[in-house]
Amino acid sequence: MKAQIKPRIELENRTKLEEVIPLRVPFTVFVDPADSCNFTCKFCPTGDRELMKEVGRPLKQMSLDLFKKIVDDLKELDHPIKVLRMYKDGEPLLNPHFAEMVRYAKSQNVAYQIDTTTNASLMNPKRNLEIIEAGLDRINISIEGVNKEQYLDFAGYKGSYDKLRDNIQHFYDNSRGKCEMAIKICGDTISEDDKKKFFTDFGDMCDRIFIEHIAPCWPEFDMSRGVSPNQTTGIYGQKLQRTEVCPYIFYSLAINSDGKVSACFLDWSRSLIFGDMNQDKFTDIWFGKQLYDFRMMHLNKLRHKDSTCRSCGQLTHCLPDSIDDYADGLIAKMEELHPHYAEPQMVNLVESLV
Numbered sequence: 001m002k003a004q005i006k007p008r009i010e011l012e013n014r015t016k017l018e019e020v021i022p023l024r025v026p027f028t029v030f031v032d033p034a035d036s037c038n039f040t041c042k043f044c045p046t047g048d049r050e051l052m053k054e055v056g057r058p059l060k061q062m063s064l065d066l067f068k069k070i071v072d073d074l075k076e077l078d079h080p081i082k083v084l085r086m087y088k089d090g091e092p093l094l095n096p097h098f099a100e101m102v103r104y105a106k107s108q109n110v111a112y113q114i115d116t117t118t119n120a121s122l123m124n125p126k127r128n129l130e131i132i133e134a135g136l137d138r139i140n141i142s143i144e145g146v147n148k149e150q151y152l153d154f155a156g157y158k159g160s161y162d163k164l165r166d167n168i169q170h171f172y173d174n175s176r177g178k179c180e181m182a183i184k185i186c187g188d189t190i191s192e193d194d195k196k197k198f199f200t201d202f203g204d205m206c207d208r209i210f211i212e213h214i215a216p217c218w219p220e221f222d223m224s225r226g227v228s229p230n231q232t233t234g235i236y237g238q239k240l241q242r243t244e245v246c247p248y249i250f251y252s253l254a255i256n257s258d259g260k261v262s263a264c265f266l267d268w269s270r271s272l273i274f275g276d277m278n279q280d281k282f283t284d285i286w287f288g289k290q291l292y293d294f295r296m297m298h299l300n301k302l303r304h305k306d307s308t309c310r311s312c313g314q315l316t317h318c319l320p321d322s323i324d325d326y327a328d329g330l331i332a333k334m335e336e337l338h339p340h341y342a343e344p345q346m347v348n349l350v351e352s353l354v
Helices: 049-055 064-074 098-107 125-134 148-155 161-175 192-202 282-286 289-299 324-337 343-353
Strands: 028-031 081-085 111-118 138-143 180-186 208-212 252-255 260-262 273-276
Touching: 028 064, 064 098, 064 282, 098 111, 098 125, 125 161, 138 161, 161 180, 161 192, 180 192, 192 208, 252 282, 273 282, 273 289, 289 324
Parallel strands: 028 081, 028 252, 081 111, 111 138, 138 180, 180 208
Antiparallel strands: 252 260, 260 273
16 A cells, blocks of 8 residues: 555644744635535535525635635735645535636745645546646545445435546546645444455555544534444544643634634634625734634633533544643733733623623
């Protein structure tokens, strides 16, 4: 097998967040090219069509003009971000402008790396070459079964499993040295023989491959439609842990397909909106009082006051970093960066959540 057995995220040599927070430039910005999906996966809120109607998700594709405005805003930061992650809730390749978006972002040098996550169902030789030539640096592929029956049961996908594999193989063959490829599958719903088949089917057509566990990462989402979160180990096989302070909100920000800005990339229900890129500047949101107060709430270990953050399983099952032990010191650093955002605002925020 050519691929390394490694998860899609880097677990080694990670930056010590307690040494760099507060950041003037975020590490990661999520931009969602499309917040709808052609799959109905059992573990994902986006796959529940009725639920999307209930929460009023727009289920739209981001316009090319809005994407360019976002990129142009990112150019105003002191230096490029580490990763422009062109993915959040939906299937990115549903947006016909995906390759053009990648090309524009690369031309503006706003990120050291541009990546995406896809179910690969919309890949084909023509599309593959467009994306590779546009300059995508990394592609993460989620596999939802090792035969067409499993795909239909788990993801509601009626396409050909063999054709999907062929299209992934084509991308890999044409992208080596240009775009890194990582492929993963959830191992909690398949047999040991299926796991072996997964490695056999995909181990020679990617750079890294991994079998993950089911995690209750989506806040306030009922995962009772046929799947259950793993209660003994985390998504990457790590020990489960209790965390009070979310580190993600200190180094990332997420922009939904309609331009609304979420403090969290797991904000599927749009409960944590902190701005709108159609009218706001990225820097105004990143350095803004609302996001500052939200971060301070976490550093004061009061995330349970927020209904969305309170029910987040990401912090128990998926977290690669923890800054809990450094919260007091980081509060002082935050106050030093924004001395005009004084304690009274923090008190008002907490009172409003009680």
